[in-house]
Amino acid sequence: MITLLLAHLGLALLAPLLVSRIGARAFWILALPPAVTFGWAVLAQPGVHSSSPPSESYTWVPEIGLELAFRLDPLAWLMTLVVAGIGVLVLIYCAAYFDDEEPGLGRFAACLLAFAGAMLGLVTTDNLIVLYIFWEATTVLSYLLIGHVTHSRASRSAAMEALVVTTFGGLAMLIGIVLLGEQAGTYRLSEMAVPSAPATATSVAVVLLLVGAVTKSALLPFHFWLPGAMAAPTPVSAYLHAAAMVKAGIYLVARFAPSFADVPGWTPVVLVLGGGTMLLGAVQALRQDDLKLLLAYGTVSQLGFLVVLTGSGTVDAALAGTTMLLAHALFKASLFLTVGAIDHATGTRDLRKLSGLRRDVPVLAVAGTLSAASMAGLPPMFGFVGKEAAYTAYTTGAAPYSPWVLGVLVLGSALTLAYSLRFVRGAFRTDDQVPPLQVHAPGVVLQGVPLLLALASLALGPLSTHLEEPLLGYAATVGKSAGQAHLGLWHGVNLALVLSVATWALGFAVDAARHRLASLWGEHTPVPLSERAYRATMRLLDRVSLEVTGALQRGSLPLSLALMFLVFLVFPGGSLLVGGHDWASLPVRAYDMPAQVAVAAVTAAVAVAAVRSRRRLRAVILVGATGYGCAYLFLLHGAPDLALTQVLVETVSILVFILVLRRLSGRFNDDANTSERVLRGALGIGVGTVTALFALVMPGMRQAAPASEGMDSWSVDFGGGHNIVNVILVDARAWDTMGELSVVLAAATGVASLVFLQEDNVEGARRKLGEIRARRRTTHGTAGAQARWLAEGQALLPERRSVILEVVARLIFHVVIVWSIYLLLSGHDSPGGGFAAGLVAGLAIAVRYLAGGRDEMRAAAPVMPGLLLGTGLFLSAGNGLASMLAGGDVLQTWHAYVRIPLMGELHLVSSVVFDIGVYLVVIGLLLDILRSLGGALDQQIEDEPGRSLDDSPAHSDHGTTGPR
Structure with a gap:
């Protein structure tokens, strides 16, 4: 069953490519996974009705009872026939229904096949939590399918209506699932039975489950979203609203009826809402x-x-x-x-x-x-x-x-x-x-x-x-x-x-x-x-x-920061005051080594200089210097991995600030009066003091042994690596890292959306990449092409070119890229890893951009950032699934030592695939930043009448603030 699900997912990911190559005929190929599923279900019928139905189980998160468990019992078998059988015919129907030029057809095809896979997972899973995951997947995919016609307001409104209603029901159902699972002591559907004397919590859980079913199946009083969803293309209506999505609620009721039909609250809800919906829907149809x-x-x-x-x-x-x-x-x-x-x-x-x-x-x-x-x-x-x-x-x-x-x-x-x-x-x-x-x-x-x-x-x-x-x-x-x-x-x-x-x-x-x-x-x-x-x-x-946003978010960064710092002072700071600490006996130690004092003093002096600076660029550089000082302190404490990451993050931060400063005046607006400065100073001193006191108090409150004890040997035994930080990130806490990758993906999307407000801008970037690839193919192998370096930067005006910077870029680019690959592959045993390596590679591309402009940046990385971001997330997630299919847990690490003649012993670790995913995501993020805050702002400045890049406000101490 898991193989069939992966087939749906894999082909759904390829659907946009197939549609771009062969048009609507791709739906014939996309119909293969549902067709195979239907045939498999037909052949499995004898086993389904035996005492031991076909089942599969893979451990996922055992601590919370989460496992990828699937079971093809008679009800799941019937639903599989419906979902797969109707799905095959609808996909074939799409091949004739849509034109090859239909806008967004690749996205539509991917979502429709992915929806079929999500429905298959929903009806075959034997785990309540996994059922909820598939349930919400169908909600999101149905939103995308109903809103397929993006330029239609009615389509967008109907999609949002369906999303809000079904998500509300899904959240209620999630609470019911947790209550029911804890009451029953298991999240396995096949092992769940109603207690002989149902508790009130069981009744509440059952009613909450029914809320999810009612919203999904468009019963009273949530029936209104389904007629509105008819704004979707007809194949969507035929599949989602006749054979698949709305049947999910029916399936949920049928699944729990054998065990919970006698629970108080079940029968009245089912009969009243079901009967009332039957009559109301029929009258409205007339x-x-x-x-x-x-x-x-x-x-x-x-x-x-x-x-x-x-x-x-x-x-x-x-x-x-x-x-x-x-x-x-x-x-x-x-x-x-x-x-x-x-x-x-x-x-x-x-x-x-x-x-x-x-x-x-x-x-x-x-x-x-x-x-x-x-x-x-x-x-x-x-x-x-x-x-x-x-x-x-x-x-x-x-x-x-x-x-x-x-x-x-x-x-x-x-x-x-x-x-x-x-x-x-x-x-x-x-x-x-x-x-x-x-x-x-x-x-x-x-x-x-x-x-x-x-x-x-x-x-x-x-x-x-x-x-x-x-x-x-x-x-x-x-x-x-x-x-x-x-x-x-x-x-x-x-x-x-x-x-x-x-x-x-x-x-x-x-x-x-x-x-x-x-x-x-x-x-x-x-x-x-x-x-x-x-x-x-x-x-x-x-x-x-x-109203709330207007009251709390007035567009003033100082005000927002002040509110956050005040909350920090009031609550954590207040807990220090009432904690009854013996301040006189705190273990205060001035320093561990004299070098710490020197670094701390210089860092503090630089921080004071940053506060007093009136120029934006100078302040940015000084703030970056404080970060470098912290990195040096990490290094003094024997944490080279943290130091390397801190240095790279500070460098990228400075780069981003400099790109943004081109649209701001060179100096800060000196409009704060004396009282405001006093308040800011007091707030800063207060936050610093509370933070320092916490650093003093917390070590004395430790009751358990430090988590770091024995980690040097644990990292080798558990993850097969000597770099403790990297083993934690890609092995022990890989799920956290997966979540952080999703956050990076969202951040990249947010950065791009700030600049690329119109779809034409994105299409223009794609066209430019296509032109660069075509030019490369045309000139490849010619003497001129081989002799030129930073060829795309030749179009820059002479006054915008720097021979020194171009020479430096030529000398270091390939070296830095090779270094990033070294950091990536060696990160499991030495300082580095996918995150640091991705930052290094991104900085190398930034050097190409600074030397040759936005076209040179596109030539250095002739791919859309979204492709890198998506591929990276796919590799990281795929690494987890691969370990599960190999018989282990999700995201479990496998490592081995292989001896290669003349080269010696090579240490192979499966988590390097996860790290490669991190590497690509970070490069994609930096490329998105350079494309948005770099190239797009370049274009905006050039398009303004009478302006050039050299005239941007950041070049003038008294320039006016540009558009933000």
Whole structure:
């Protein structure tokens, strides 16, 4: 199972490249992982229904019970068939639905396949925490898919609405997962059982889990997000909102019903919300003129139906629920894809404007009519079998509140028949009063995929008796049965059949009264109360955040720093005052060696000079010098790795400051009065004093042995390296480093967004890189090309060129790059590592930029920073997965000594791959900074009328502050 998940992920990462090369035809290739998954699930059926279903388990974070555990039991098997089977057909449908020139098609393809993989992981995982991770992955990916049309405000708004609602439910569900896991003593779904006397915490946990299911499956009162999500492309609607994402909530209810249906709070929530959603969605579907919205509200109604069935807690209802789950996936996906083909052929989905499609596209008419018949529960369709099973489940009296639930199901099914008739009539009627539309043939794929699904619904009706045994595999786990659980088209004349006839009669009556009902409820559909509440809440949050931000963040850096320092003085400083410390007995030692005194004195003097400096550049250099002084102190204490990193960070910081200073005046604004200076000085002295006192007090409060004891031998035994710092970062605390890499990624994105405010700027940078690569290919091998160094810098004006700097760049660039690689590869046993090596490589590129300008920087690193950032994060994460697949823990280090003839013994450590990822991420960050704060600011300055780079404010002591 993990192999199938990785196949989805790996091909999803390659999807943009495939789409860029072969266009929409790439979807045929992308359909391979779901196709293989579907075939594997079909072949695994005998083992699924045995006493030991297929399972896999890999340790992840054992301290919190987190493991990559997967189990293909009957319910997971059914959901896998739905997710993979519909996924294959939707991806194939996309190949014909989209043009090769569709904007963002590569991103869309990657997200759609990744979503299929996330759904596969969600339904097969046997660990609650991993289930939550996949749950949130589907939330994020659905946001990207719904908002595919980025220039559409409606699309962006719908995506955000879906994200907010489902994330809210996901957070509630996470609390429920933790409560439930702690109560049960395990996070394994297969090992979890309700206690004999459920505690209040169990009831609360179950209700919180249901909140997650309700939001995900668009039940009352959160149903409004699903119709809004119809702004997504039709394949997204067919997959996410008919067969996959909204089914996640149904799956959650079905998964916990066998164990928790008797827990107080479960039954009322499931039946009230499910039944109410079924009726409300059906009524709203009858009011829609947009075929896609009609199906959306119909989906809301059917989801309520499914929640009632799967959550009732009886074998009969569970069998009906799994039957309807499969039937709904088939007919609703077919109907959505039919609407997509109609829209593709006519340019509209408005049923008031459609006429004659039964004649123009008869294949779609057959597919749509058959699928609508299944949705309406008409024989011999598979939907009829599911509806009959549902009626049977509640005519036995075994299910709770059977008479009331049965009444809701009959009324809801009658309304379903009515809006199914509305769909067929609106889509395929022939009306002479409707102006004719220009219809072009949708193509074989656009018609064949929905027809295949419709024919499957038709075939499974008569064959439903053969599905009874596989579907009973899950239903039998519920434990309570009235002995009536059977599937088939004909069970004789019984109460369920009578109710079906009554349903049809009522449904046709509602359809006959459609004009009277339309005049009764008006022309426009009112905005649901819950949606109005959502919008009001979002407006309130915006207003409150604006007020809070306006009060606390006034755009003044001194004020923000003062607030942070005041909090530090009040709370940590206050704890020192009330801590009852014996200040007289503190172990104060002036110094360990005389060199410390000299370095500390010089560093302090430089810090005072920085405070008194009126020039920005001088202050930046002096502040950097204090950092170098700290690095020297690290070195004196025997920490060369920390010293090296500190020096490199200070150097990069100075570089960034200098780049930014070009847009600022040369001097500080001397507008502070005497009282402000006194307050600043007092605040600075106070913070320094409290920090020093903490440094004195903390060592005396130690109760446990220092963590550093024995680390010299531990680092060799645990990580196979002698550099303790590096072993901690890439072995012992690798998860922390992984999180920090994500933060670096976010920081790089933030830096770029400050400058590249328009997409055109990013595209311009890509075009420039393409030109440089093309020029390299054209001139490669010529004598001129080989003789020139800093070739891209030749375009600089003579007054902007420095021969000395160009010579220095030529002398040191390759040496520094080689040194960075040495630091990278030797960092496990000596000072260095991926972070320090990445800083060194980034500084080498910075030298090229300073010597030859932005084009030379692009020539030195002819890749987009995002590629380096993404590749680095992928390598670091992949290293963790590889160790797991090798039989160890996630991010576990493997090392070995290999003897090479004539070279001696070579120490190989698997964590070097993780370090290479860090190396690439850091280079990507620095390249993004140079591209944004360097090259982009160069361009801005040059584009300003009458300005050049030499005229930037930082070159003048009295220049005006430029745009920030």
